[in-house]
Amino acid sequence: MPYPKGDKRVSDSITEITKLIQYRDINGGNRLFGGRLMEWIDEAAGVAAMRHCGGDAVTLMVDSLKFKHGAFINDIVVLIAKVTYVGRTSMEVRVDTYVEDKGSGIRRAINHAYLTCVHVDENGRPKPIEYGIIPEGITEQAEYEGARKRIAIRKQRTAEGF
Numbered sequence: 001m002p003y004p005k006g007d008k009r010v011s012d013s014i015t016e017i018t019k020l021i022q023y024r025d026i027n028g029g030n031r032l033f034g035g036r037l038m039e040w041i042d043e044a045a046g047v048a049a050m051r052h053c054g055g056d057a058v059t060l061m062v063d064s065l066k067f068k069h070g071a072f073i074n075d076i077v078v079l080i081a082k083v084t085y086v087g088r089t090s091m092e093v094r095v096d097t098y099v100e101d102k103g104s105g106i107r108r109a110i111n112h113a114y115l116t117c118v119h120v121d122e123n124g125r126p127k128p129i130e131y132g133i134i135p136e137g138i139t140e141q142a143e144y145e146g147a148r149k150r151i152a153i154r155k156q157r158t159a160e161g162f
């Protein structure tokens with residue numbers, strides 16, 4: 001059923017992508033190539049943003065990416081993206097990446113990243129987002145409040161030439 005114009009929940013944008021690491025994904029050190037993971041993160045974030053804004057979205061920026069643990073051939077990698085904050089034309093998207101243990105199913109976090117995505121019109125120009133966001137529960141509310149601080153930091157960093 002199409003959404004009425006109004007607000008959407010964080011859960012409406014949740015996007016899960018599962019990958020099996022293959023030889024084409026690893027680097028010379030036999031680990032998951034960081035650039036490949038960045039591609040998957042960007043893809044997951046883009047889909048989450050599009051699900052929220054209901055149209056096209058492009059990536060404006062990616063915050064620092066910290067690789068906490070490596071991943072290796074034949075590992076199951078799970079990426080979960082969700083919109084955490086909505087501005088006038090932009091959205092903050094958080095992407096968590098895990099390696100899933102095949103025996104227990106337990107997921108170990110290997111990376112998390114925040115991306116800023118912008119809703120765009122057919123000419124690629126920023127377009128107002130018609131849906132607000134409803135953060136539910138303390139985790140989503142904390143992400144929402146944290147986003148205000150992160151946005152101010154991003155703008156400050158841009159102003160300082162980072």
Ligand SMILES: CC(C)(COP(=O)(O)OP(=O)(O)OC[C@H]1O[C@@H](n2cnc3c(N)ncnc32)[C@H](O)[C@@H]1OP(=O)(O)O)[C@@H](O)C(=O)NCCC(=O)NCCS
Pocket residue numbers: 057058059060086087088089090091116118120124125126151154155158
């Ligand atoms: C993304 C793009 C459309 C933005 O265009 P722009 O004219 O610079 O946009 P604006 O200055 O109007 O800013 C758009 C939004 O980004 C936000 N933004 C801009 N710079 C920012 C920064 N440094 N930190 C945080 N937010 C920022 C603005 O606040 C605004 O959000 P809001 O409307 O919710 O407040 C344009 O930069 C672009 O096309 N970039 C290339 C995108 C691309 O090709 N990505 C890779 C493939 S997907």
